[in-house]
Amino acid sequence: MQLFFRHNPDANMFDKISPKLYNTIMKTFIIENSYPIEFRSSDSEKLGLCLQNRRSVVLVGMKRVGISNFLRFFLNHKDIKKKYIGDETHIFIPVDLNNLVEREIFPFWILTFKRIADFVEENVSNPEVKKKISQLFLDSIQTQDLFLTIDGVRKSLIYLCEAGFNPTIFFIRFDRMIDVATQSFFANFQGLIDATQNKLSFVFTSVRPLDAHSSSVFTKHALTVFADTLYVKPAVASDIKIIFEKTIEQYPLKGSMDLEPELLRLVDGYNQYLHYALIALHEEKEIVKKESLFDFLFQDERIALQSEELWESLSEEERQVLKDITRGTKQKEPLKGAYLFKTGLVTPDTTIFSPLFERFLHEKTHSNKKEGQILELSKKEHLLLTFLKQNMNDVCEREKIIECVWPEAETLGVSDWAIDRLVARLRNKLKSQNAKEEIVTVKTRGYKLVDSQ
Incomplete structure (x- = not known):
């Protein structure tokens, strides 16, 4: 046509x-x-x-x-x-x-x-x-x-x-x-x-x-x-192995393939965890060993943001159900967590679907200390700020932000939530640093960096 x-x-x-x-x-x-x-x-x-x-x-x-x-x-x-x-x-x-x-x-x-x-x-x-x-x-x-x-x-x-x-x-x-x-x-x-x-x-x-x-x-x-x-629940073991074997053709694992069983156990059928994990391992200059794989993946900014997106998509009642499961408390009203079971976030034997998400929940549930304001920019925040500065006073559309900040995930797609969350984090840090610039939202289009004076 x-x-x-x-x-x-x-x-x-x-x-x-x-x-x-x-x-x-x-x-x-x-x-x-x-x-x-x-x-x-x-x-x-x-x-x-x-x-x-x-x-x-x-x-x-x-x-x-x-x-x-x-x-x-x-x-x-x-x-x-x-x-x-x-x-x-x-x-x-x-x-x-x-x-x-x-x-x-x-x-x-x-x-x-x-x-x-x-x-x-x-x-x-x-x-x-x-x-x-x-x-x-x-x-x-x-x-x-x-x-x-x-x-x-x-x-x-x-x-x-x-x-x-x-x-x-x-x-x-x-x-x-x-x-x-x-x-x-x-x-x-x-x-x-x-x-x-x-x-x-x-x-x-x-x-x-x-x-x-x-x-x-x-x-x-x-x-x-x-x-x-x-x-549609997280993929079963045989299906996630198919995705893994096809994806490593694009992001080959460095070193031994001994990581495969542990990697697949950690992502537990969750497609986005698997892709981000393979990208992170492919980008890493040093070979990641099996015993340090869990910490390496959990600390990856993309995986952390994905866990947060999952958490934010849940209702208060559903979050409470997850907290109760993490604490080992029996559920009094199963229907409140029906969505969690139907989507596979929680398995039939009442366990969290992925060790990565389970650890995220554990830190959410058991951390009593108030975290101080972290002013240092993360890698993604730095990429976003650099891109906005290069286009000072111009609207930066969402697609262009994805191309610049998430080039490794462009073909996978990046959610509106992930973009908005990263912008919100950067906006708060700029404000806390009394920066001369601020980020302005241009409704339905994107964002632009302008002088705050």
């Missing part, structure tokens, strides 16, 4: 969508393509059965547990449809909402329409269907009308169904839209399913069940009819 809207004089709304929007047809290497078909077989079987029956699905898991990794495998592995759905008429259209700069309804539907149009351009051979959908997308760009855009999505999906396809749209990181979701927004999904005579399905990924985010919009009754909720 030609990127005609780049030159459209009315294309200002595309500032609300990441530049990644324009790069959808470029072929990129997807490492999950090389995973054996047995990878996360239980999750694949459950998801495949739902899609086979044209049920929509909400995939729920703790932050950075590996849902995106699983979906890259499920969306791209050549044998998935044959093994788990049994029907090659199914087509998968991923929409990563991390590409939205502004979390608003209109950019959401434009991004969705763009992904549909790109998929058709690249994968559908029927020239008539291609032409119709391309024209509908062009009309939506030129009019910039929400109603016409949603109607264009509806007609495009009907054309695909009439051509013999069973489309499934995967909304990855759907919880980024929760704050702007309304009942009419939810009704649009139901309306699209009805318009395609139930040949369309959706898959949403979220840290929480949708009704837990907004019970007034996503009511339990409506969701029961609309979608099934599937929980």
